Amino acid sequence: MFDAMFMRVALLASVAASVPLSVLGVYLVIRRVVFLGLVLANAATVGAAVAQIVDWPPEVAAVITAVATAFGLGALPPPRHVAAESVIGWAYAAAASLTVLILAGAARADADTLHLLYGNVLAVSRDHAIGLVAVGIVVSLLHVMFGSRFLLVTFDAEAAQVAGVRTRLWSMGLNLSIGVTAAVTVHEIGALLTFALLTLPPMAALLVGRRIRTVFVISALVGLGAVCLGLIAAFQFDLPPGPVTVALLALTVSVMGVAGRWRA
Amino acid sequence: MSAVAILRAERLRLGYRNRVLAQDLSFEIDRGEILGIVGPNGCGKTTLLRTILGLVKPLSGHVTRDPTVTVAYVPQRERLETLLPITALEIVLMGRNARFAAWRRTGHNDRDAVRRALARVDAEALAPQLFRTLSGGQQQRVILARALAAEPDVLVLDEPTAGMDIASEAAILDFLRDLNRAQGVTVLLVTHMLSLVINLASTMMLMDAGTILHGPVNDIVREDRLSALYGVPVHLSRVAGQRVLVVGRHEASDV
Numbered sequence: 330m331f332d333a334m335f336m337r338v339a340l341l342a343s344v345a346a347s348v349p350l351s352v353l354g355v356y357l358v359i360r361r362v363v364f365l366g367l368v369l370a371n372a373a374t375v376g377a378a379v380a381q382i383v384d385w386p387p388e389v390a391a392v393i394t395a396v397a398t399a400f401g402l403g404a405l406p407p408p409r410h411v412a413a414e415s416v417i418g419w420a421y422a423a424a425a426s427l428t429v430l431i432l433a434g435a436a437r438a439d440a441d442t443l444h445l446l447y448g449n450v451l452a453v454s455r456d457h458a459i460g461l462v463a464v465g466i467v468v469s470l471l472h473v474m475f476g477s478r479f480l481l482v483t484f485d486a487e488a489a490q491v492a493g494v495r496t497r498l499w500s501m502g503l504n505l506s507i508g509v510t511a512a513v514t515v516h517e518i519g520a521l522l523t524f525a526l527l528t529l530p531p532m533a534a535l536l537v538g539r540r541i542r543t544v545f546v547i548s549a550l551v552g553l554g555a556v557c558l559g560l561i562a563a564f565q566f567d568l569p570p571g572p573v574t575v576a577l578l579a580l581t582v583s584v585m586g587v588a589g590r591w592r593a
Numbered sequence: 594m595s596a597v598a599i600l601r602a603e604r605l606r607l608g609y610r611n612r613v614l615a616q617d618l619s620f621e622i623d624r625g626e627i628l629g630i631v632g633p634n635g636c637g638k639t640t641l642l643r644t645i646l647g648l649v650k651p652l653s654g655h656v657t658r659d660p661t662v663t664v665a666y667v668p669q670r671e672r673l674e675t676l677l678p679i680t681a682l683e684i685v686l687m688g689r690n691a692r693f694a695a696w697r698r699t700g701h702n703d704r705d706a707v708r709r710a711l712a713r714v715d716a717e718a719l720a721p722q723l724f725r726t727l728s729g730g731q732q733q734r735v736i737l738a739r740a741l742a743a744e745p746d747v748l749v750l751d752e753p754t755a756g757m758d759i760a761s762e763a764a765i766l767d768f769l770r771d772l773n774r775a776q777g778v779t780v781l782l783v784t785h786m787l788s789l790v791i792n793l794a795s796t797m798m799l800m801d802a803g804t805i806l807h808g809p810v811n812d813i814v815r816e817d818r819l820s821a822l823y824g825v826p827v828h829l830s831r832v833a834g835q836r837v838l839v840v841g842r843h844e845a846s847d848v
Binding site: 359360361475477478480483485487488489499535539540541543 | 609643646647648664665666667668672673674676677678679680683684687688690691692695696723739740743749
């Protein structure tokens with residue numbers, strides 16, 4: 330199965346995307362803003378859609394829009410009359426509709442467009458896979474170095490601010506790393522799988538993990554295992570790898586939910 | 594700012610865009626003081642506290658803080674993120690780490706300081722337990738230990754005894770009193786419980802519907818002032834050396 334180069338590249342890209350997304354997603358789930366992952370993935374597709382019109386490199390445009398969205402949402406003051414997740418819902422609706430409208434207005438509405446919206450890990454080039462690996466390594470290193478700071482501002486941002494920690498800066502840094510990772514992966518594996526990797530492995534890990542370090546490790550392993558199994562299953566049964574992986578992740582969350590209750 | 598003042602507020606106007614909670618508020622907090630900010634829910638005492646801490650900006654006026662003092666904050670427990678599976682030890686360590694650069698690793702000194710902080714609030718046994726599995730009183734002690742791990746000059750507490758039984762409440766109050774006397778730590782606390790403040794604080798700020806009384810506790814806690822402020826008869830007495838407030842009309846035969 331992995332004799333073919335495209336399968337080896339697909340495996341490399343899947344692994345490179347799954348680990349940082351699954352680790353970063355833990356913060357989204359704990360901060361109760363899981364749909365921020367969906368917003369960033371869709372913001373990246375808006376950028377890539379715009380790039381199709383103006384003939385820019387889609388990866389660059391995707392990173393710009395995802396990062397701008399992460400900064401924009403991070404800079405907003407907490408809403409007073411609606412929940413914070415409503416604002417995220419608004420941003421998702423706006424980004425999703427913009428993507429469709431921009432693509433509808435674009436001259437090229439072909440297989441490239443579908444690739445942009447849904448991604449296709451089997452079509453990832455070797456250079457793009459290496460790019461994913463590089464981003465994954467940088468983001469992972471940042472989180473190994475500054476993970477305790479990210480946890481500090483996640484647990485109690487106000488006490489951290491009083492102690493002199495620049496909480497807004499760290500929150501933005503966290504959003505930025507999530508935005509960049511989502512932007513570079515969404516073009517290769519699609520918005521659905523990007524969102525699923527940001528959400529479902531952390532959920533599964535939090536259901537069974539008793540320590541935060543364990544949660545990060547379980548989340549990374551669940552993401553990694555799902556993309557590998559998804560790729561194998563997709564090859565064996567001639568199915569699209571993205572949806573197969575998402576289905577496996579959803580199943581894993583259900584199993585972990587039962588396991589978590591049984592342990593408790 | 595006077596020689597012993599560590600914080601000065603000048604002509605503060607507090608509130609939100611279309612709702613002013615307090616105005617023309619000027620005061621100083623001295624080193625070694627215990628200031629109690631007390632008032633009913635919604636009177637703006639938490640907003641005042643958050644303004645003092647620099648978490649919210651006043652509508653006008655400003656707060657000046659001695660830059661050399663270390664401030665630690667003990668927020669209301671409801672503000673903490675309980676989805677995070679972290680132990681009491683890890684939380685107290687956060688109080689220590691917040692003082693240093695982000696890339697600095699935790700050392701033996703930090704772990705010792707954390708153990709000392711846990712011991713001071715009698716929470717050593719809680720160290721390996723998940724914070725979210727602790728009772729309200731235990732969680733409060735852990736958050737207090739986190740503040741102590743920073744070795745603060747000023748300790749700021751928001752409703753520190755909320756949801757506690759009377760034994761835990763008394764223990765927290767004794768601890769704050771000892772901390773202030775033995776180490777000169779300035780204590781600033783917000784509560785809606787007047788009885789708590791009048792037995793602990795040296796000065797107090799009594800807030801109600803835009804009215805603010807500020808001064809030494811002995812000057813503020815007078816039956817005529819409290820009765821006028823709350824609009825009901827307030828009687829003051831002493832039991833076992835503690836001030837006790839009795840609110841409302843009571844016949845002698847009722848006692």
